[in-house]
């Protein structure tokens with residue numbers, strides 16, 4: 001691929017999704033874009049890039065942007081953050097919101113649904129404590145294609161084997177041929193909609209908990225900081241933010257701070273100590 005084509009595609013991906021693609025990762029373009037080229041009846045990814053440059057076809061640009069996203073996800077990913085959510089954050093919020101009885105959770109890069117369904121299963125397991133509550137789980141992603149997989153809620157044996165306890169598989173999934181379908185009562189707890197993290201989330205309302213896991217890693221420092229600062233604006237003072245294991249707020253955004261003794265979960269800078277929160 002010539003330098004001009006690479007620069008064109010790298011800049012387009014950065015503008016459309018925040019993805020930073022370096023020359024060393026240029027090989028990814030070939031493997032991910034060849035199927036898109038086939039879909040558009042073009043002879044390989046280089047022909048696709050040159051068609052994009054000449055036609056500026058929005059559908060083609062969306063297909064290319066979505067194809068370059070990494071959608072890997074699994075249920076109870078890293079386990080510990082979800083245990084922490086169940087054991088510390090949820091009990092705190094149950095107490096702190098006991099009058100309003102309202103809870104809003106955002107899975108901000110939900111991919112194929114494993115993350116929002118993990119949250120839904122945790123909440124379902126605590127259903128007795130949430131009787132009479134209005135609980136909303138909003139799941140968003142840039143990729144409409146991956147959102148339709150999430151909405152379908154159909155997973156391979158391999159996907160359900162990664163992280164999902166067998167008891168929850170038996171309880172909340174039904175076998176469908178060689179696959180497993182998430183039950184309607186869990187599916188109904190999650191609302192899906194497309195959303196680009198480069199946009200302002202102010203129209204989404206406020207969230208007590210935001211899961212923004214394993215997506216900031218694809219962005220540069222500036223974009224990471226902007227995404228985090230915008231999220232801080234739609235959280236109450238005692239909200240919680242979960243990031244992935246390879247992500248942090250440190251040196252990126254002053255809006256959030258580390259919660260001492262906790263990994264992967266952050267609070268707004270200057271808000272209450274978690275110890276106080278635990279006491280309700």
Ligand SMILES: C[S@@+](CC[C@H](N)C(=O)[O-])C[C@H]1O[C@@H](n2cnc3c(N)ncnc32)[C@H](O)[C@@H]1O
Nearest residue numbers: 017069071073109111142143196197213214215
């Ligand atoms: C690796 S997956 C993470 C899934 C899940 N959060 C987890 O931790 O398992 C990253 C997801 O981020 C989405 N994504 C990438 N850039 C995005 C953007 N600018 N706005 C919204 N979602 C984006 C991708 O489509 C992909 O589904």
